[in-house]
Amino acid sequence: MDQVTIENCDEKVQLLPAINDDYGGVVVELKEHMESDVFLTLLKTSMSQWTSQGKKGVWIKLPIHLVNLVETTVKEGFWYHHAERDYLMLVNWIPKTTSTIPLNASxxxxxxxxxxxxxxxxxxxxxxxxxxxxxxxxxxxxxxxxxxxxxxxxxxxxxxxxxxxxxxxxxxxxxxxxxxxxxxxxxxxxxxxxxxxxxxxxxxxxxxxxxxxxxxxxxxxxxxxxxxxxxxxxxxxxxxxxxxxxxxxxxxxxxxxxxxxxxxxxxxxxxxxx
Amino acid sequence: MDQVTIENCDEKVQLLPAINDDYGGVVVELKEHMESDVFLTLLKTSMSQWTSQGKKGVWIKLPIHLVNLVETTVKEGFWYHHAERDYLMLVNWIPKTTSTIPLNASxxxxxxxxxxxxxxxxxxxxxxxxxxxxxxxxxxxxxxxxxxxxxxxxxxxxxxxxxxxxxxxxxxxxxxxxxxxxxxxxxxxxxxxxxxxxxxxxxxxxxxxxxxxxxxxxxxxxxxxxxxxxxxxxxxxxxxxxxxxxxxxxxxxxxxxxxxxxxxxxxxxxxxxx
Known part of the structure; x- marks a missing residue:
């Protein structure tokens, strides 16, 4: 399942599937193919939702077969965190405070x-x-x-x-x-x-x-x-x-x-x- | 300068700018904006050239502002090697032999x-x-x-x-x-x-x-x-x-x-x- 529907103020909103991490942030791990325009809409809606919820770090893990979504993610303000052979991890930091995004392996x-x-x-x-x-x-x-x-x-x-x-x-x-x-x-x-x-x-x-x-x-x-x-x-x-x-x-x-x-x-x- | 022209059998061929590494491979580091169709043509021509030269590993470093070229690079057979906040490194291995591409930081x-x-x-x-x-x-x-x-x-x-x-x-x-x-x-x-x-x-x-x-x-x-x-x-x-x-x-x-x-x-x- 690569998107979720939640009840929000009596209307149904489509969001990206996300799990909370231990640091007040969310992690999105996409697995199935998605068109970039569909992804863009979901990402914008999700970011609004997470911002209103006071979320901090937002992680998006894109397997290499979803390379079609990388450009959209970056254009929405995300940057690269790390990559391995088969995936790219992008991250964004919502609050105005200094980011506490952990460093990559050094x-x-x-x-x-x-x-x-x-x-x-x-x-x-x-x-x-x-x-x-x-x-x-x-x-x-x-x-x-x-x-x-x-x-x-x-x-x-x-x-x-x-x-x-x-x-x-x-x-x-x-x-x-x-x-x-x-x-x-x-x-x-x-x-x-x-x-x-x-x-x-x-x-x-x-x-x-x-x-x-x-x-x-x-x-x-x-x-x-x-x-x-x-x-x-x-x-x-x-x-x-x-x-x-x-x-x-x-x-x-x-x-x-x-x-x-x-x-x-x-x-x-x-x-x-x- | 983000492309080079070389003399090859009396005809001019446009190639990506590359420097040789110490392990028989080449490193391409792009800096200036390029349309993905222009990039694709240069990449295909360059790969043919490097293959005929017996090159091994091919590294392509794309700064985050060139995110528009990531999808094309992956579709040409490259995979992710590593990423830092402001760039993504992709790699390919031309020979039929086992890759000796070095491991990422662990x-x-x-x-x-x-x-x-x-x-x-x-x-x-x-x-x-x-x-x-x-x-x-x-x-x-x-x-x-x-x-x-x-x-x-x-x-x-x-x-x-x-x-x-x-x-x-x-x-x-x-x-x-x-x-x-x-x-x-x-x-x-x-x-x-x-x-x-x-x-x-x-x-x-x-x-x-x-x-x-x-x-x-x-x-x-x-x-x-x-x-x-x-x-x-x-x-x-x-x-x-x-x-x-x-x-x-x-x-x-x-x-x-x-x-x-x-x-x-x-x-x-x-x-x-x-």
């Missing part, structure tokens, strides 16, 4: 895996694209965590995909935040200590040029790892501190949340807490 | 501030909205980090905005990841230890109901903080471990990056590294 989450075998060799790769392409640089396996994926899962998946090696997540040794890395968005990169569960390398041809187990000292000796303030220099120091000096990173523990029903994890320095 | 980054004065009192607030509204719960000041903002800056800003208290960032004690918290996106929440630089509370009327310095034991005694697996229970334990047991969190250090020219920070356990 960060991509990356992971890097430190995987050492018992000969003090590190699992390293050469990539087919990105900054290190064609440079001969050997780096740790890295990747991007997917929406809905735990950091500790994402890093296991990426190591497996790139190198074929099975690993177990141990802890986060460090994280790095940086900005304006893609489309103006920011990036959080988690350096993870992993325990290998298998040792035979099978590279992923699409992204990886080569992979090997390389002695720690050789990895460290590469010029780009020698640069004192570089990320790789820190990664090597953290790796050696973990192996030689009992460095404590953050380990995950299940935690309950008001925000989500699924199990969540809090990562902290367990050694120091106990 | 996480929102939140911060929570542990601020203690020298009487072992904690800075706590009651919020006007969200899960704790109307519950009488006293919680730590929290907020969302903005795009381009360091975690260590964002938490100082949020404490100042909500309570008027100036603080200095000390370290990240822990972080919590959870999923599907808003529009299907994930959330990373950093628990930060702060040192207060001022003590007179001035609450922000829009979001905050009340704020006070409350004895640690009283904060801890609240039922929601007593729940063993709750985030607040962990926060209180971490706070006491920091004050009483020399708990080490992660502190930020500048680091260089291939990804960004601006200064970045890596956060790690400095005590254990040295």
């Amino acid at each position: 960060h991509r989450v990356g992971v890097g895996a430190i995987v050492l075998n018992d000969k003090r060799e590190m699992l390293v790769v050469q990539e087919k694209s990105g900054f290190s392409r064609g440079t001969g640089i050997w780096k740790i396996p890295t990747g991007i965590v997917e929406v809905g994926e735990d950091i500790s899962e994402g890093v296991v998946r990426e190591v497996k995909e790139e190198t074929g090696i099975d690993t177990e997540f141990i802890e986060v040794l460090a994280f790095r935040q940086c900005h304006k890395v893609f489309f103006g968005k920011s990036d959080l990169f988690f350096v993870c200590m992993m325990r290998p569960l298998s040792f035979d390398i099978q590279i992923q041809e699409l992204e990886i040029e080569a992979a090997q187990w390389m002695p720690l000292e050789e990895v460290e000796a590469q010029p780009f790892a020698q640069k004192p303030d570089s990320l790789m220099n820190h990664i090597m120091k953290l790796c050696k501190a973990k192996v030689e000096k009992n460095y404590s990173g953050f380990t995950p523990h299940p935690v309950t949340s008001f925000l989500s029903d699924s199990p969540n994890y809090i990562y902290f320095n367990r050694k120091d807490l106990n | 996480h929102r980054v939140g911060v929570g501030a542990i601020v203690l004065n020298d009487k072992r009192e904690m800075l706590v607030v009651q919020e006007k909205s969200g899960f704790s509204r109307g519950t009488g719960i006293w919680k730590i000041p929290t907020g969302i980090v903005e795009v381009g903002e360091d975690i260590s800056e964002g938490v100082v800003r949020e404490v100042k905005e909500e309570t008027g208290i100036d603080t200095e960032f000390i370290e990240v004690l822990a972080f919590r990841q959870c999923h599907k918290v808003f529009f299907g996106k994930s959330d990373l929440f950093f628990v930060c230890m702060m040192r207060p630089l001022s003590f007179d509370i001035q609450i922000q009327e829009l979001e905050i109901e009340a704020a006070q310095w409350m004895p640690l034991e009283e904060v801890e005694a609240q039922p929601f903080a007593q729940k063993p697996d709750s985030l607040m229970n962990h926060i209180m334990k971490l706070c006491k471990a920091k004050v009483e047991k020399n708990y080490s969190g992660f502190t930020p250090h500048p680091v260089t990056s291939f990804l960004s020219d601006s200064p970045n920070y890596i956060y790690f356990n400095r005590k254990d590294l040295n």
